[in-house]
Each structure stands twice: as structure tokens, then as C-alpha cells.
Amino acid sequence: MQTSLEDWYVSYQINAYISDPCIMAVIYSxxxxxxHEAFDKAGVEIMSPHYQAIRDGNESTVQTKI
Structure with missing residues (x-):
């Protein structure tokens, strides 16, 4: 669900239910x-306003496979 359109990014929310709350941290991770891997595979950088503000024209943060 798209929750908001901010100045520099779009906010999304994913809602899911799990049967064992003890593993919630692992599920989130x-x-x-x-x-992150799906965006990398598609060649899309996930940027934050804080990171973008200090960019100096360096290489993309998308991982390249060697």
C-alpha cells in the first residue's frame, strides 16, 4: 500500500500476518x-534523502555481479 508521496521518495507499507511472532525479526530481515535484491536486480537504486544529499557523483549503489 502506498502511504504517502514525500518530497524525495514514496512511502509504502507492507501488511502481512505470521503464525509465529517469535520469528518476526527474521521475517522483517x-x-x-x-x-533490496529485487530492486538491485532491476537496476534501481534505493536512495534516501540523507544519502542523496551527500552524493558527489560517485558510482551507483546498485551492486554489480562480477
Whole structure:
């Protein structure tokens, strides 16, 4: 669900239910890793306003496979 359109980015919210709340931290970690990897695979940088403000024209933050 798209929750807001900020000055420099779009905010999204993912809602999910799990049967074992004891593994919630692991689920969040895997979810965030999978999102990051999917964006990397598509060649899309995930930027934050704080990081973008200090960019100096350096290389993309998208990981390249060697």
C-alpha cells in the first residue's frame, strides 16, 4: 500500500500476518533483503534523502555481479 508521496521518495507499507511472532525479526530481515535484491536486480537504486544529499557523483549503489 502506498502511504504517502514525500518530497524525495514514496512511502509504502507492507501488511502481512505470521503464525509465529517469535520469528518476526527474521521475517522483517528477509523481507527487506528480498526487496533490496529485487530492486538491485532491476537496476534501481534505493536512495534516501540523507544519502542523496551527500552524493558527489560517485558510482551507483546498485551492486554489480562480477
Amino acid at each position: 528477509e523481507l527487506h533483503r528480498n526487496i
